[in-house]
Amino acid sequence: MKLKEIYELAVKSGMDVDPRDEAEVKKVLKKVEEEYKELDEEEKEFFDQDSLENPYPDTRILTGDEEAEVERVLMGIDIDTGEVLLADRLTEKGTKIDAVIAHHPGGKALAGLHEVMHMQEEILHDLGVPINVAEGIMAKRISEVKRGIMPLNHNKARDAAKLFDLPLICVHTPSDNLVVDFLQNKVDQADLETVGDVVELLKEIPEYKEATKLKAGPNVVVGDEKRSAGKVVVEMTGGTGGSKKAFEKLAQAGVGTLVCMHIGEEHRKKAEENHINVIIAGHMASDSVGMNLFADQLEEQGVEVVPCSGLIRVSR
Secondary structure (H helix, E strand, C coil), X not given: CEHHHHHHHHHHHHHHCXXXXXXXXXXXXXXXXXXXXXXXXXXXXXXXXXXXXXXXXXXXEEECCCCCECCEEEEECCCCHHHHHHHHHHHHCCCCCCEEEECCXXXXXXXXXXXXXXXXXXXXXXXXXXXXHHHHHHHHXXXXXXXXXXXXXXXXXXXXXXXXXXXXXXXXXXXXXXXHHHHHHHHHHCCCCEHHHHHHHHHCCHHHHHHHHCCCCCEEEECCXXXXXXXEEEECCCCCXXXXXXXXXXXXXXXXXXXXXXXXXXXXXXXXXXXXXXXXXXXXXXXXHHHHHHHHHHHHCCCEEEEECCCCCCCC
């Protein structure tokens, strides 16, 4: 595959299972197009052209020739200078790496992470929260994340990859969409009565089973395994953790149990106050499920995947 084809496949995969409906995603892209048309020529110089076709600002080709042929990739959850050096070292020892694929964003994709969080507004709306309320409670959180990202060294790994002339891509929200779709379907098809039933369901999945052996598997952090699960919602996409104010609205909308990758302490306390059970499925294991679903598609196209940096590789 060409580098740009891998990128396009990632975007398409994310859109195919986006928790928002197709019309909503198209509306987002249409709005970006209209905003672009209104810019003057000077402003267009700084416009991210990818956003006209890709609704995920945290997924980008960070460096590399889009026409480059790719037969083998090094894929990991977090890619930094060390992983770039690892790719070069593998090539030097005879295992040629044509590109590196990260899950967590870097470069301009990290700088734009907060932008993808707006999709959480529509996700909350679909769960029963009025859209005006969803937008209101997310606004402060999105601004907070933006300010937190601003001082970071976004381009550290990208700059290392450029020095080695090694293509680097990050695939974030599309992968998160894949794991949400995969897990929510499993949850919806299962007969789950208690929080413990949800935990056992997760542990049947190979990535979570392996993570459990490594003491990083599913854990109940709010509630108890004997409690009724109620309506179970998998919440693992939309950039990063949303507003802690959402828990009250989710409880009012009838959500009984949330399955998350991770949760901050203040968010956990709010879930506890609103009697929502919370299961932390495991960060690396959850990210691995999403990236594995994408990796399987690459392998179907003849691209070999070499896992690293926390990726628990499982083929399906």
